[in-house]
Amino acid sequence: DQQVKQNSPSLSVQEGRISILNCDYTNSMFDYFLWYKKYPAEGPTFLISISSIKDKNEDGRFTVFLNKSAKHLSLHIVPSQPGDSAVYFCAASADGNQFYFGTGTSLTVIP
């Protein structure tokens, strides 16, 4: 049974607008969360992280929000750029080592 779920397989956004990617998890023991971006035929590239002691972490155009009570996290990209088009994975872990990944959301930013 999947412990991390990304229920939107795809998302299209106009260039310059905000992209919001969502992720839900079931294990209340998860304390560490990562977002990755993946281009075809490449490995996942680390984007941004957050631990359970925070509810928000920002890095440039990328912000991750964590709602522990709802077991939900989201990645906001603003403004979205065509180069952001990729598959985005969220991942969660209880110990900072074994991470459980979602199935990914394919983001398309339309110029």
Next chain:
Amino acid sequence: EAGVTQFPSHSVIEKGQTVTLRCDPISGHDNLYWYRRVMGKEIKFLLHFVKESKQDESGMPNNRFLAERTGGTYSTLKVQPAELEDSGVYFCASSQGGGIVGYEQYFGPGTRLTVT
């Protein structure tokens, strides 16, 4: 700083044959992980090394898979004998350490394994 490297990038073998995948982590990263992605599904954890020691191999599918990290540097993952369901992309990742600081894992480009 060099990233995580993996070799080969692609491997096509017949059922019953043996394949060995190699991963070189980022220099200085004691933690090394193997993951697998099958048929566009989620990326699944296989195992975790701290230096040369296996910390967690709970994700290894069965005893046809053998991972080693001699000397605590590069790691190999051997599949013997390979079965059709072993096909997928095998990723290696490394990190400075678990816990609040340094838990971010950096992935290699993956090895695409096809068993025919």
